[in-house]
Amino acid sequence: MNKVAVILNPVSGNGKVQRFKDQIVVTLRDSFQSVTIYETQQSGDGTSIVERVASSVDLIVVAGGDGTVNEVVNAIAPLEERPAFAIIPGGTSNDFSREIGMLQHPLKAAEQIAHKNSMWVDVGKSDHYYFLNFWGIGLITQVSETVDIGSKQNIGRLAYYLRTLQTIGGENPFHLKVETDTDTWEGEAVMLLVGNGTYTGGIRAFFPEGSIKDGLLDVLLIKETSLQTFWEILQSRVSNQIQNKEGIITFQTPKITITADPEQTIDCDGERQNKTPSTVGILPKHIKMIVGNV
Numbered sequence: 001m002n003k004v005a006v007i008l009n010p011v012s013g014n015g016k017v018q019r020f021k022d023q024i025v026v027t028l029r030d031s032f033q034s035v036t037i038y039e040t041q042q043s044g045d046g047t048s049i050v051e052r053v054a055s056s057v058d059l060i061v062v063a064g065g066d067g068t069v070n071e072v073v074n075a076i077a078p079l080e081e082r083p084a085f086a087i088i089p090g091g092t093s094n095d096f097s098r099e100i101g102m103l104q105h106p107l108k109a110a111e112q113i114a115h116k117n118s119m120w121v122d123v124g125k126s127d128h129y130y131f132l133n134f135w136g137i138g139l140i141t142q143v144s145e146t147v148d149i150g151s152k153q154n155i156g157r158l159a160y161y162l163r164t165l166q167t168i169g170g171e172n173p174f175h176l177k178v179e180t181d182t183d184t185w186e187g188e189a190v191m192l193l194v195g196n197g198t199y200t201g202g203i204r205a206f207f208p209e210g211s212i213k214d215g216l217l218d219v220l221l222i223k224e225t226s227l228q229t230f231w232e233i234l235q236s237r238v239s240n241q242i243q244n245k246e247g248i249i250t251f252q253t254p255k256i257t258i259t260a261d262p263e264q265t266i267d268c269d270g271e272r273q274n275k276t277p278s279t280v281g282i283l284p285k286h287i288k289m290i291v292g293n294v
């Protein structure tokens with residue numbers, strides 16, 4: 001692994017990684033023969049940079065937040081020949097970087113990347129869209145729609161959950177049908193989350209036992225929401241015991257087909273891309289990632 005392209009979003013996390021740009025390059029050059037840095041100017045640049053450089057580099061590093069990671073993964077995942085991928089966390093939640101054990105200080109993460117420890121990880125796929133952390137409909141989309149920029153920057157990942165708690169009571173139940181190769185469930189629901197990684201919005205709340213290398217999706221279906229139920233889910237990261245809670249169904253599957261009435265907006269890793277119906281699957285060990293302490 002010798003040639004590296006760093007895709008840096010200068011505005012992620014209020015310019016968090018931008019401040020360390022020169023030191024990141026110095027750190028990586030100690031370990032890799034060639035390191036080129038590409039700064040994004042606007043949404044979509046991450047995709048076009050990958051299209052330009054993917055065939056000529058061994059490793060693509062995103063220095064930025066979850067939005068930039070998501071864009072770049074969507075450009076790398078469909079390729080036949082995929083370069084390895086790494087993350088220097090620079091946003092608010094930095095979900096997948098936590099999943100793969102990256103330290104949250106940009107320079108410390110660059111030092112971890114210089115060690116070149118790698119692991120093949122699963123990637124989720126919803127129709128033609130790829131995700132690393134989660135796919136969700138219902139309450140989760142109301143949450144990310146209502147997290148305003150101010151509170152996101154001030155209190156970061158906690159904003160996600162505080163807003164969730166505030167949203168409870170205003171949820172809109174919908175008719176949901178989920179089908180796997182072996183089972184079908186149909187009924188009224190307020191949220192369906194399908195996880196690959198275990199982090200959502202910066203904390204390990206919903207899928208404490210998930211794995212990014214088991215070739216399976218973790219499904220969490222909430223039939224009804226009450227403050228109590230939701231609090232228990234957030235607590236589940238301590239107890240690991242959500243399976244038997246009333247109003248909640250959890251299971252693992254490699255593939256799930258989802259239909260909702262009325263149709264629901266889909267949130268993939270914090271980005272709203274499509275509406276239901278949707279088929280969600282897992283691509284086992286699809287991307288080679290440079291990891292930290294896993």
Ligand SMILES: Nc1ncnc2c1ncn2[C@@H]1O[C@H](COP(=O)(O)OP(=O)(O)OP(=O)(O)O)[C@@H](O)[C@H]1O
Nearest residue numbers: 012013040041042043064065066067068091092093
């Ligand atoms: N130079 C730029 N100026 C303005 N916006 C940019 C620029 N480069 C990229 N963008 C856009 O900035 C958006 C936010 O990026 P990103 O998610 O990395 O940071 P963040 O919002 O601070 O992090 P998080 O998603 O973890 O909260 C992305 O949608 C991206 O397309």
